[in-house]
Amino acid sequence: MLSENINSTGKFWYRKNDKIRMEYVQPYSYIMILNGGKIFTKEGQKENKISANSNKVFQQVNRILIDCVGGSMLDNPDFQSRIFENSGTYLVELIPIAKNLKELYKNINILIDKKDYTATAIEMFELSGDKTIIRFQNKVLNAQIKDSVFNIP
Amino acid sequence: MQRISSNASCIQKFKPDFSHVVYKTSVDVIGKHISGILVVKHMPDSSTRVVFTNEMGFSYFDFGFPSDSGFKVFQIAPIMNKEGLIRTLRKDFELLLFRNMENSKYYALMDSGLIYHAFPQTEGVNYYITDSNCRQLVKMQRASTKKPVMEAFIYGGSTGIAPDSISMRHFSISHFSITLKQITTPAAQ
Numbered sequence: 001m002l003s004e005n006i007n008s009t010g011k012f013w014y015r016k017n018d019k020i021r022m023e024y025v026q027p028y029s030y031i032m033i034l035n036g037g038k039i040f041t042k043e044g045q046k047e048n049k050i051s052a053n054s055n056k057v058f059q060q061v062n063r064i065l066i067d068c069v070g071g072s073m074l075d076n077p078d079f080q081s082r083i084f085e086n087s088g089t090y091l092v093e094l095i096p097i098a099k100n101l102k103e104l105y106k107n108i109n110i111l112i113d114k115k116d117y118t119a120t121a122i123e124m125f126e127l128s129g130d131k132t133i134i135r136f137q138n139k140v141l142n143a144q145i146k147d148s149v150f151n152i153p
Numbered sequence: 154m155q156r157i158s159s160n161a162s163c164i165q166k167f168k169p170d171f172s173h174v175v176y177k178t179s180v181d182v183i184g185k186h187i188s189g190i191l192v193v194k195h196m197p198d199s200s201t202r203v204v205f206t207n208e209m210g211f212s213y214f215d216f217g218f219p220s221d222s223g224f225k226v227f228q229i230a231p232i233m234n235k236e237g238l239i240r241t242l243r244k245d246f247e248l249l250l251f252r253n254m255e256n257s258k259y260y261a262l263m264d265s266g267l268i269y270h271a272f273p274q275t276e277g278v279n280y281y282i283t284d285s286n287c288r289q290l291v292k293m294q295r296a297s298t299k300k301p302v303m304e305a306f307i308y309g310g311s312t313g314i315a316p317d318s319i320s321m322r323h324f325s326i327s328h329f330s331i332t333l334k335q336i337t338t339p340a341a342q
Contacts, residue, residue: 028336030188032209043179043186047186103231104211126228127228128228
C-alpha cells in the first residue's frame with residue numbers, strides 16, 4: 001500500500017534466551033521490553049503490560065523476534081525454512097505454517113552476516129505487500145548489559 | 154435545537170487533505186493502551202486506505218474506502234476482528250474523511266450559537282459543527298437518533314491540508330479514545 005518508507009531509529013538490546021529491549025528515539029519515543037514471556041511497552045507516559053501467554057498471537061510474534069535474533073529460528077515449529085547464501089551473507093527465508101501466522105505474514109527473511117553469524121536484518125513481509133525491515137547496525141557483541149535494562153516496572 | 158436554513162456546501166472547505174499522511178496514534182479502551190502508526194493515503198484508483206500498525210510493523214487493521222461509497226477490510230488482526238469494533242472504526246473514519254455527505258438528506262440545526270450541519274447515515278447522523286457563520290469547524294460528531302456517540306476534534310486541517318492532530322472520544326463505549334498526531338515522513342521513493 002505504501003510506496004514510501006516510514007523510518008524509525010533507536011537502540012536494541014538482546015540477552016539470551018528471552019530478553020529484548022527495543023527503544024525508538026525517532027520519530028517518537030517508544031520502548032518495548034520482552035522478558036520471560038511478559039511484554040511491556042511505553043509510549044510517551046502511557047505504559048502497557050501484557051503477558052504473552054494471554055494471547056497466542058502475541059506469544060508467537062514474541063517468539064519470532066527472540067528466535068530471529070537469538071539464532072534459534074530454524075527450531076521454530078511455526079515456520080518452514082529455506083536458506084540461501086552469497087559471498088557475505090546467509091538469507092534464511094521463513095514461511096509460516098501456523099494458520100494464524102499465515103494470516104499475518106507472507107514470509108520473514110533473516111539476513112545473517114557470515115563474518116560473525118549475527119543477524120543484520122529481519123524483513124517481515126505482510127500479505128498486503130507491505131513490509132517491515134529491522135536493520136541492526138553498530139552491533140556490540142557479548143557486552144555487559146545491566147539487568148535493569150530488561151526490568152519491567 | 155432549532156432547525157435552520159443553511160448550505161451544505163459551506164462544510165466542504167473544512168474537508169482535510171488526507172492524500173498521504175502519517176500519524177503517531179494512541180488508542181485507549183477499557184484500561185488498555187495500544188499505540189502505533191496510522192497511515193491515511195489516497196490510492197491511484199481514488200479510494201482511500203487507512204492502515205494502523207504497531208511500532209513493530211504488526212498491522213492492527215487495513216481498511217479501504219472506495220471513492221464513491223462502501224468499505225473493505227483488507228486485513229485485520231485477530232484481536233480486533235470483532236464486528237462491533239470494525240463497525241465503530243468504519244463510522245469513525247467515514248466521519249473524519251467527510252464521506253457519505255448526501256446533499257439531498259442534509260439539514261441544519263442551531264444550538265447555543267453553533268450550527269449542526271447534519272448528514273444522515275444508514276444508522277444515525279454525522280454532524281459537522283461550526284460557528285454561526287460557518288467559518289470555523291468547532292468539532293465533528295456521530296450521533297444515534299437519541300444522543301451523541303462520538304465526537305472528534307481536528308487541529309490544523311482544512312482544504313488541501315492534513316490535520317496536525319485529531320482526537321476522538323466515544324461516549325457509548327466507556328474510556329474509548331483515539332488520538333492522532335502527525336509525524337513527518339520521508340519523501341516518496
